[in-house]
Each structure stands twice: as C-alpha cells, then as structure tokens.
Amino acid sequence: MSGIANKTWAWARIGVLALLWGSTFLWIKVALEGFSPVQVTFIRCVLASLTLLALCFGTGQRLPRGAAIWGRISVAAFFCNALPFGLFSVGEQSVSSGVAGVLNATTPLWSVVIGIAIGTERRLRPVRLGGLLLGFAGVVVIFAPWQQTDSVGWGALAIVGAAASYAVGFAYMGRTLVGKGVPTIALSSAQVLAATALTVLTLPAGGLSPVHAQATTVIAAVVLGIFATGITFRLTYRIIADEGATNAATVGYLLPVVSVLLGAVVLNEDFSLRVAAGMMVVLIGVAMTRRQKRTPSTSASPTRSAAAPVASEH
Structure with a gap:
C-alpha cells in the first residue's frame, strides 16, 4: 500500500x-x-532570485565563490534565463500563450541539433533523426508560412529563439557546471541572481517606460517570478533527485497541453486544428528524439545526465 x-x-x-x-x-x-x-523579465528574475536565495540560505547553503565559477554561471544565466525570458516576453506580445507553450516544447529538438554540432551526437540513430525532422515539421505546420493571413510571425520566431537559447545554455551547463560538486540549490540561486544583474543592463531599452499595472497584472508578475520560475527551479531538481530523470522528463510532454488549456479557458484564446496538429507532431518528434538505445545499467548518476534537458523546458 505504501508503494502505491x-x-x-x-x-x-x-x-x-x-x-x-x-x-x-x-x-x-x-x-x-x-x-x-x-x-x-526584470520582475521575474528579481522575484525568482529572492525566492531561491531564501531557499538556499534557509537550507544552510552558501553561494559559490570564485571568479571562474561565477563567470561560467553568468554565461549560463544569459542563455538559460536572461535571454529566453526576454524573448518569451517579446514574443507573447503577438503570440498566444498556448502557442508559446507549444513552441517552447521544441527545446529538446534544438538540443539534438546542438549535440550534432558539438560532436556529442556522433551517431544519430534513424529513429532519433526521424524525430528531429518530424518535430521541426510540426513547427512549420504551426507557423503556416503558406497562410499569409494566419501566420504567427516574428513573435513566434522570438519564442523559437528562446527555446534554442535554453538548449545552448543547458548544453553549456552540462559541460561546465552540473555535477561539479556545487549543490543545485546554490547553483540555481546564483544563476538567477546573475540573470537579474544581466537584465538590469536592458532596463534603458524599455524597462523605464511608464507602468500601467492593475491588480491582475501585478499578481501575474508575482506568481510568474515566485512560483512559475523560482519554485519550479527547486521542485524540478527535487523530482530528479527523488524519482529520477525519467519521471522528471515526463513534465516536458505536459507543458504544452497545460499552456494550451489555460490559454483557452482563462484567456479565451483561439486554438485551431492546425496548431493542435502541429503540437501533436512536435511532441511525437520530441518523444522519438528522446528514445535511447537500451544498454546495461551503469553507476552513473541520473541527475547529472538529465538535469540539463529537463530544466530546459521552463
């Protein structure tokens, strides 16, 4: 009964x-x-960093020390936080939240492309190659370049750029930060703190414009920073540690479904059959690229091998 x-x-x-x-x-x-x-983007980073710092110090951990590791953390913060967070905000000015969630699901596809480019994907099996091609075909279906009056446009390109940025960032993290002896809560806290500092540099480019905030927009910004960014960072790593990488990776397939349902129910967003078909094709392609050849179990830790691709989906 306890197992159930x-x-x-x-x-x-x-x-x-x-x-x-x-x-x-x-x-x-x-x-x-x-x-x-x-x-x-700035509010999101500030609130997420405060949340993670509270969790970090509350568990008795300290931030990393040394210029070298902070340099690596800053690079990861740019590609995994500051840049994609900004691109999502820019993109959703013209793209529905549901479509944004679907396009975000292409991150694992970009991870495979990057793996091919840097040599970690030396022998891409036919199933994974087919999944890669199928996934990007789904993106083309969503973009619908043949429909000039129903194209998702530049906003969608920004969101696809954010998904690709996640893939670049976590490939970098996998090589330089993950599994190097730094506790994950300290690492994630430092990373979002660095992202906050990077975002400060962008404030002159629109961050100082007048604010027209109402209660709903303030609440949305607070929930975005504390729960949808800060808490999810921590919860993801706990799931990886407790249930393993496979269960954590399952979340990636649920994200676009959740984003589409929330967009349709809460914001009354349109969700065409074309976008639904594109979403299914993307998810099937992602599933195919994640299929691994069965090999005998090793003593390698699942946390290090999967922390990067899983965390890339938020």
Missing part, C-alpha cells in the same frame, strides 16, 4: 510541476498588459 501511495505522491508532484511550468506563458501574457517585456 508513494507512486501517487510522485505523480502528484509531477502534476503540480507541470501546472506551474505550463502556466508560465499565461502569467507572462497577463503581466504584459501592464508592464513592458523588459519590465516583465
């Missing part, structure tokens, strides 16, 4: 994480009604 209870609890935590992550795009959309994209 543990499994139920594990799936409940995955469901909560999927809801928090998937709602990110909804909160961005609402926050943009009162703040500029730069302001949304």
Whole structure:
C-alpha cells in the first residue's frame, strides 16, 4: 500500500510541476498588459532570485565563490534565463500563450541539433533523426508560412529563439557546471541572481517606460517570478533527485497541453486544428528524439545526465 501511495505522491508532484511550468506563458501574457517585456523579465528574475536565495540560505547553503565559477554561471544565466525570458516576453506580445507553450516544447529538438554540432551526437540513430525532422515539421505546420493571413510571425520566431537559447545554455551547463560538486540549490540561486544583474543592463531599452499595472497584472508578475520560475527551479531538481530523470522528463510532454488549456479557458484564446496538429507532431518528434538505445545499467548518476534537458523546458 505504501508503494502505491508513494507512486501517487510522485505523480502528484509531477502534476503540480507541470501546472506551474505550463502556466508560465499565461502569467507572462497577463503581466504584459501592464508592464513592458523588459519590465516583465526584470520582475521575474528579481522575484525568482529572492525566492531561491531564501531557499538556499534557509537550507544552510552558501553561494559559490570564485571568479571562474561565477563567470561560467553568468554565461549560463544569459542563455538559460536572461535571454529566453526576454524573448518569451517579446514574443507573447503577438503570440498566444498556448502557442508559446507549444513552441517552447521544441527545446529538446534544438538540443539534438546542438549535440550534432558539438560532436556529442556522433551517431544519430534513424529513429532519433526521424524525430528531429518530424518535430521541426510540426513547427512549420504551426507557423503556416503558406497562410499569409494566419501566420504567427516574428513573435513566434522570438519564442523559437528562446527555446534554442535554453538548449545552448543547458548544453553549456552540462559541460561546465552540473555535477561539479556545487549543490543545485546554490547553483540555481546564483544563476538567477546573475540573470537579474544581466537584465538590469536592458532596463534603458524599455524597462523605464511608464507602468500601467492593475491588480491582475501585478499578481501575474508575482506568481510568474515566485512560483512559475523560482519554485519550479527547486521542485524540478527535487523530482530528479527523488524519482529520477525519467519521471522528471515526463513534465516536458505536459507543458504544452497545460499552456494550451489555460490559454483557452482563462484567456479565451483561439486554438485551431492546425496548431493542435502541429503540437501533436512536435511532441511525437520530441518523444522519438528522446528514445535511447537500451544498454546495461551503469553507476552513473541520473541527475547529472538529465538535469540539463529537463530544466530546459521552463
């Protein structure tokens, strides 16, 4: 009976994480009604960093020390936080929150492309290659370049750029930060803190414009920063540690579903059959690229091998 209870609890935590992550795009959309994209990004980073620092210091951990590691953290913060957070805010000015969530699901596809470019994907099996091509075909279906009056346009390009930035950043993290002896809570706290500093540099480019915030937009910005960014960072790593990388990776398939449902129900966003078909094609392609050849189990830690691709989906 305890085994069933543990499994139920594990799936409940995955469901909560999927809801928090998937709602990110909804909160961005609402926050943009009162703040500029730069302001949304800055508020998101500030609140997330404060949340993670409280968790870090509350558990007795300290931030990393040394110029070398902070240099690496700053690079990761740019590609994994500052740049994609900004691109999502810019993109959702013209793209629905549901479509943003679907396009975010292309991050694993970009990870495979980067793996090919840097040599970690030396022998791409036919199934994974087919998944890569199928996934990007789904993106083309969503973009619908043949429909000039129904194209998702430059905003969608910004969001695809954010997904690619996640892939670049976490490939870098996997090589230089993950599994190097720094506790994950300290690492994530330092990373978002560095992202906040980087975002400060962008404030002159729209961050100082007048604010037209109402209660709903302020609440959306607060939830986005504390829960959809800060808490999800921590919860993701806990799931990886407790249930393993496979269960944590399951969240990636739920995110676009959650974002689409929330966008349709809360914001009354249109969701065409074409976009639905594109979403299914993208998810099938992602599933195919994640198929691994079965090999005998090794003593390698699952946390290091999977922390990067899983965290790339938020």
